[in-house]
Amino acid sequence: MSLSLSLSNAMSGLTASARMAEIVSTNVANNMTEGYGRKEVELAVSGSGGSSGGVRIAGITRTEDRAAITARRLTDADLGRNSTLTSALQRLEKILGAPDDNASLPARINALEAALVAAGAEPASDIRLSGVLGALTNVGTALGDAEAGIRQLREEADRSISDQTNRLNESLLRIDQINKDVTRARVTGSDVSGLLDQRQQVIDSIGEILPIREMERPGGQVALMTSSGMMLLDGKVARFGFDARPVITADMTFASGALSGLTMNGQPLNLTDGIGKATGGSLGAAFTLRDEILVQAQTGLDELARDLVLRFEDSVADPTLAPGQPGLFTDAGAPLNAADLAGLSGRIIVNALVDPARGGTTRLLRDGLGASVPGPNGDATQLDRWLAALSDNRSLLSGGAPGSASGLASGLASRAGTDRVSAETEMIYSRARRDTLYITERSDGVNIDQEMQRLLVIEQSYAANARVIQTVQSMIQALLEI
Amino acid sequence: MAMTSLSDMSRRFVSMGHMMRIRADLDKSMQELSSLQAADLTRHLRQDTPRLADIDRRLTLNRSYTSAAREIGQTLGSMQMAMKTIDETGGAVSSVLIAITSDSDAVAFQQAGVAARTGLDTIIASLNSRFGDKSLFSGNTPYQVPLISADEMMSRLETAIAGATTAADIRTIVDDWFDDPAGGFLTDAYLGDTGLATTRRIDQSTAITISPRADDPVFREMMKDMALATLASSNSGNLTIKDRAELTSNAGLSLVSRAGDVIGLQSSLGQMETLVEQAMAGQSGRRVALETMRNNLVQIDPLESITAVEALETQLETHYTVTARLARLSLADYLR
Numbered sequence: 001m002s003l004s005l006s007l008s009n010a011m012s013g014l015t016a017s018a019r020m021a022e023i024v025s026t027n028v029a030n031n032m033t034e035g036y037g038r039k040e041v042e043l044a045v046s047g048s049g050g051s052s053g054g055v056r057i058a059g060i061t062r063t064e065d066r067a068a069i070t071a072r073r074l075t076d077a078d079l080g081r082n083s084t085l086t087s088a089l090q091r092l093e094k095i096l097g098a099p100d101d102n103a104s105l106p107a108r109i110n111a112l113e114a115a116l117v118a119a120g121a122e123p124a125s126d127i128r129l130s131g132v133l134g135a136l137t138n139v140g141t142a143l144g145d146a147e148a149g150i151r152q153l154r155e156e157a158d159r160s161i162s163d164q165t166n167r168l169n170e171s172l173l174r175i176d177q178i179n180k181d182v183t184r185a186r187v188t189g190s191d192v193s194g195l196l197d198q199r200q201q202v203i204d205s206i207g208e209i210l211p212i213r214e215m216e217r218p219g220g221q222v223a224l225m226t227s228s229g230m231m232l233l234d235g236k237v238a239r240f241g242f243d244a245r246p247v248i249t250a251d252m253t254f255a256s257g258a259l260s261g262l263t264m265n266g267q268p269l270n271l272t273d274g275i276g277k278a279t280g281g282s283l284g285a286a287f288t289l290r291d292e293i294l295v296q297a298q299t300g301l302d303e304l305a306r307d308l309v310l311r312f313e314d315s316v317a318d319p320t321l322a323p324g325q326p327g328l329f330t331d332a333g334a335p336l337n338a339a340d341l342a343g344l345s346g347r348i349i350v351n352a353l354v355d356p357a358r359g360g361t362t363r364l365l366r367d368g369l370g371a372s373v374p375g376p377n378g379d380a381t382q383l384d385r386w387l388a389a390l391s392d393n394r395s396l397l398s399g400g401a402p403g404s405a406s407g408l409a410s411g412l413a414s415r416a417g418t419d420r421v422s423a424e425t426e427m428i429y430s431r432a433r434r435d436t437l438y439i440t441e442r443s444d445g446v447n448i449d450q451e452m453q454r455l456l457v458i459e460q461s462y463a464a465n466a467r468v469i470q471t472v473q474s475m476i477q478a479l480l481e482i
Numbered sequence: 483m484a485m486t487s488l489s490d491m492s493r494r495f496v497s498m499g500h501m502m503r504i505r506a507d508l509d510k511s512m513q514e515l516s517s518l519q520a521a522d523l524t525r526h527l528r529q530d531t532p533r534l535a536d537i538d539r540r541l542t543l544n545r546s547y548t549s550a551a552r553e554i555g556q557t558l559g560s561m562q563m564a565m566k567t568i569d570e571t572g573g574a575v576s577s578v579l580i581a582i583t584s585d586s587d588a589v590a591f592q593q594a595g596v597a598a599r600t601g602l603d604t605i606i607a608s609l610n611s612r613f614g615d616k617s618l619f620s621g622n623t624p625y626q627v628p629l630i631s632a633d634e635m636m637s638r639l640e641t642a643i644a645g646a647t648t649a650a651d652i653r654t655i656v657d658d659w660f661d662d663p664a665g666g667f668l669t670d671a672y673l674g675d676t677g678l679a680t681t682r683r684i685d686q687s688t689a690i691t692i693s694p695r696a697d698d699p700v701f702r703e704m705m706k707d708m709a710l711a712t713l714a715s716s717n718s719g720n721l722t723i724k725d726r727a728e729l730t731s732n733a734g735l736s737l738v739s740r741a742g743d744v745i746g747l748q749s750s751l752g753q754m755e756t757l758v759e760q761a762m763a764g765q766s767g768r769r770v771a772l773e774t775m776r777n778n779l780v781q782i783d784p785l786e787s788i789t790a791v792e793a794l795e796t797q798l799e800t801h802y803t804v805t806a807r808l809a810r811l812s813l814a815d816y817l818r
Contacts, residue, residue, distance in 0.1 A: 093524065098524065099531055099534050100523055100534075106535055106539070110539045111542070113542065114545070114546040117543065117549075117683070120683050121554060121682060122553065122616075124616065124623075124625055375622075376623045377623060377625060378621065378622035378624040379677075381681065384689070391686075407536065410532060410535030410536070411532060413531075413535070414531035414535065417531055418524070418528075420524065421524055421525050424525075438495065439492045439495060442489055443492050444489060445489030445490065445491045446489055446490055448812065448814060449814075452813040453813060455817075
């Protein structure tokens, strides 16, 4: 009977409108949610029965721009890598001595030279000799602080690797779980778009750690692979392992076996650098910091410390020194040990012989460290020798242009500064690329104006369907009154 | 209908991005304006960071050497003043002494003796003079006063010549006392340093030697002459008038011939003073040049900064206006 068909058509119209309103409300509610894909209702004519039918909800489509998402995820990893490197290099530059910093290592070496000049003008003055001692101590402290700073950065990198590994493992497990849920939901016919939103969010969170590619699998599942070809999830979840080392000292490196690398499913990823193909994101950057960049910085600092120790542990700089006797700067009280350079900058300390607080006397700054008999107290010759030792042009152990002690220190600092500026430029570029792709990806997201307009149409449609039902009802009523 | 619309999220993202960028640029320009120096020096200097470090080091050294040179110059100036007194004293005493002959009367002898003794006092006081708390003429032991008092010196000399009968004997004894390394002067009377002369660095490439010291032969000869004249005057019992007159006038002649040597010492000291002045002038000129170079490296043009700040301010205000306007345009508002 066509009247009842009309009724059922109108009913289906009402249902469809109600469902569409629900989708509009979901979109509007998730207007600000990251990773949310705008939902649209697909309508189709329901073809039940001979004549035309009502409306049927063919499905809820979740809009996503696959290409944009994939491209954006790769830039996420790039940005993660560059921002990790940049923030560490910014701190490294401050540690080694930003230009114009009066407390930096180069500035303190300059202050030591100034103190020696002042003492040389009035060698009999105890105050000026104490000034030299103070300046020496400050240089030692600056070296020690720098070494501690680098050590701290390495420990933070190690901790970050551990955190990221845990996050990676947890996220992979969650994605695996969501995969299974999606398959199940599909089978029962329920709406999977909420699950898809969730899955996208979790995958995005891994995107910074590693550059990943998402591949479709049957049943609505996905597989994850790094862009370098490591399979993270494909039915089976890869499990990553890492041993954190809370305390790292200068001599501990990955090569020495003291630091851990990544393992995947129990196997070490790479015996040379600990990370193998898992590079490209913030995880790789942390390894680069811990094992390359910061180790290089530590070595540079230790070579600087060695140069300072040798400038004074020299019979030309101090003829009163006996062979094998440490100079003004010592390696924890002993002369330089050429075989044990790692961490020297943390062990360097002013010779106790010239420090009254440790049983010494500042007189030796004027007479020479090995002078058992006090010399005339107006004699500036030894102070002048030490001044010459600091200005002498020498090269660091690893080579490079020769310079004064202050020049070598500021050379180290300026190289750190240049590296920082390059890293910042890279990061700005990465961020710009990422932002552009993000905007592209998001361009088909929720637009409130659009949703409001749609709501208007839905309202009208609902009203019209209700009107049809009313009319059909009154028609049936008329029939019944016959 | 196919409509390409910019979603709320991406629109918001773009807008926020703009605002953050303008804000960051504005903050940087403000900071540069208030310090007149580039905010991020490493980025501003690029390859020139080592140059800045070198300039800073040289400025530090420049300041230190300028102070050191000034102090040393003041010391030299004080020494010159003492030397002037010594020179004048020598001249005055010598003119009194050479006037004495064997015909001079007792009063003249007495006056000559007083003049010589006063002269010795003055010379010793000058050589013992200090600048601050440091003795000027004791070499590398500035906290040690170089000479004993004139009283003590004369009493030791009188002990030494006791029993001598002729002028020649007295002269020999006094000569030995002053000149022999085991004689009384170098063992008892001179308390300062006997080692190498004092050297002081006034500049990165210049060190001067401050040689005048209380044990210098020139000063010893002058003290010897005045001591001899004093002894001749007081020693009335043992010597003949002729001998005493001879000792006195010879002492006077010796003092006259000493004058040239004193001037020699003064002029070498003067050369050192000139070196110090030249060093200080050089330091001053270099400091100006270094500071100019430094400013050229780190300073930014305030006019550029002000212009940038104004432009950014306008940009930010425009951005705020546009954002507010767009926020008001929402279909939801019109559907009430």
